[in-house]
Amino acid sequence: MVRSTWFLPSAVAAELDPDREDGDGGGRRVRRTLRDWVVDFCFFLIAVFIGLIGADGAAKNPALSEHMVVLDQLVGAASCAAVWLRRRWPVGLAVAMLLVGLVSDSAGGTALVAYFTLAVHRPFKYSALIGGLAVASIPVFYWLRPDGETPYLVSVGLISMVIVLVFAWGMLVRSRRQLLIALRDRARRAENEAALRAEQAQRLAREAIAREMHDVLAHRLTLLSVHAGALEFRPDAPQAEIARAAGVIRESAHEALQDLRQVIGVLRGGEAETSSGRPQPTLAALDTLVAESRDAGMKVVLDLRVADPKAVPAAIGRTAYRIAQEALTNARKHAPGAEVTVTVAGAPDEGLTVAVRNPAPPGDVPPVPGSGQGLIGLTERASLAGGRLAHGAGRDGGFAVEAWLPWG
Structure with a gap:
């Protein structure tokens, strides 16, 4: 030049x-x-x-x-x-x-x-x-x-x-x-x-990767932490309980690896969800999520007021699933032993409402490190979907996460 x-x-x-x-x-x-x-x-x-x-x-x-x-x-x-x-x-x-x-x-x-x-x-x-x-x-x-x-x-x-x-x-x-x-x-x-558009696209991609990795792995790793901590502090537990905890740890580790492999595979090749063999979860998979949490020792009450969860659009259902998953993960970490209520309601043209509430935990809770990035990511995810999300502590010492997502 x-x-x-x-x-x-x-x-x-x-x-x-x-x-x-x-x-x-x-x-x-x-x-x-x-x-x-x-x-x-x-x-x-x-x-x-x-x-x-x-x-x-x-x-x-x-x-x-x-x-x-x-x-x-x-x-x-x-x-x-x-x-x-x-x-x-x-x-x-x-x-x-x-x-x-x-x-x-x-x-x-x-x-x-x-x-x-x-x-x-x-x-x-x-x-x-x-x-x-x-x-x-x-x-x-x-x-x-x-x-x-x-x-x-x-x-x-x-x-x-x-x-x-x-x-x-x-x-x-x-x-x-x-x-x-x-x-x-x-x-x-x-x-x-x-160049600015490319840089912005890269930044948005990095944010999406970070959000997806957090949503996918936080739930599994929390299960690992809970059961590993139980084994550490109760070495004299019955053999059946130890075997059950070890099985949950093994299954959670396997699921975490599968989820990680799925996310990395999609990011590498931009492949369709079905090509990885593990489709992205939707609202229909909420029962499985609650069952996993119960198997991990949580007290979870599911109130599903949607007539046909499979009829919910995949993107909206996936967002609702991730919101419930993150809320259950936080409840497991910060309110162990408390009963968590998951309420999902809505209909076409009215929107989909997801609410996860838990009372104050029974007894003292050891301090658990957390940066709050999960809730920030949920707020961004709900906003990108065209909805809104609110969260905060109640007067009784509990915590609630409420979200509304458009269902048109």
């Missing part, structure tokens, strides 16, 4: 490679590219060529004395040298050529180059003002220095048309450059927006 800017106009190159800019005493300046040097040299040659034609015409004009011809040629030579300043002071050079052009035929080429440069590098208001003054000065010029070979009106009309065409050409070049820069800016913004 940096190499290619040497073949672009300096204004465009500065936009593509801002490091090319350097300052000077007069303000912002951009180092010339290779193309700029070639164009400036060509314009210098054009100014010299037109200046020689003007000098020859001045020498043949009987209305001019020999001293005026020499002065005309000196002014024209100085004007041609000033072409190299056109990029730095386009307005100043155009104004100077407007004044010099009134007294010099040889400066005509430089004047045209200055007008073109002004139209390219400055807004339209400068071109309109100076262009109007330049056209208005043509009748004055030919009145002071008449051309003996060409009629007055023809000379005025021809030169005025040339000046207008030069300004029009310059404004066309300026518009094209602005279009190029605008397209480049649009492409850059599109790239930045695409």
Whole structure:
């Protein structure tokens, strides 16, 4: 990209490679590219060529004395040298050529180059003002220095048309450059927006992964913790109870591994739910969840007031399942021994309500570490589904989680 800017106009190159800019005493300046040097040299040659034609015409004009011809040629030579300043002071050079052009035929080429440069590098208001003054000065010029070979009106009309065409050409070049820069800016913004969208998608994916991993594994790992703790603190428990606890631990570990494998498999290949062999749970699997909790020693009362749980949309049913699962997991950790009530009610066009409540735990409860991320994740999950979720402690020391999900 940096190499290619040497073949672009300096204004465009500065936009593509801002490091090319350097300052000077007069303000912002951009180092010339290779193309700029070639164009400036060509314009210098054009100014010299037109200046020689003007000098020859001045020498043949009987209305001019020999001293005026020499002065005309000196002014024209100085004007041609000033072409190299056109990029730095386009307005100043155009104004100077407007004044010099009134007294010099040889400066005509430089004047045209200055007008073109002004139209390219400055807004339209400068071109309109100076262009109007330049056209208005043509009748004055030919009145002071008449051309003996060409009629007055023809000379005025021809030169005025040339000046207008030069300004029009310059404004066309300026518009094209602005279009190029605008397209480049649009492409850059599109790239930045695409990068931001990709970053946002990655962040949302990470959040979804974290939420799903928490919902899937927290329930299983809590079962492992509870039964492992029972075995640790009751080593003299009956053999049957130890075997039962070990079986729950083994089954919970197996289920946790299966759930983990399922989530990772879906995330890796974006596979359908049925391809992993373990479909995502829906509201119809709520009975199984409650049975697992009861097998783990919890007291759970299920009040399912939905006529046909399988008729609940899969996405809504899965969200309701995860809410109940997380609430049961929290009740198991923070209120062991308390009876938990799970109530699910609703109908199409009315919405689905999920409520999980537990009273204060009987006896002291050892402090259990928790960050509250599970409840935050449930709130986000309910919000993404178009519903709402509330949770908090009651006056009796219990805790309640209530959610409403749309069922349309």
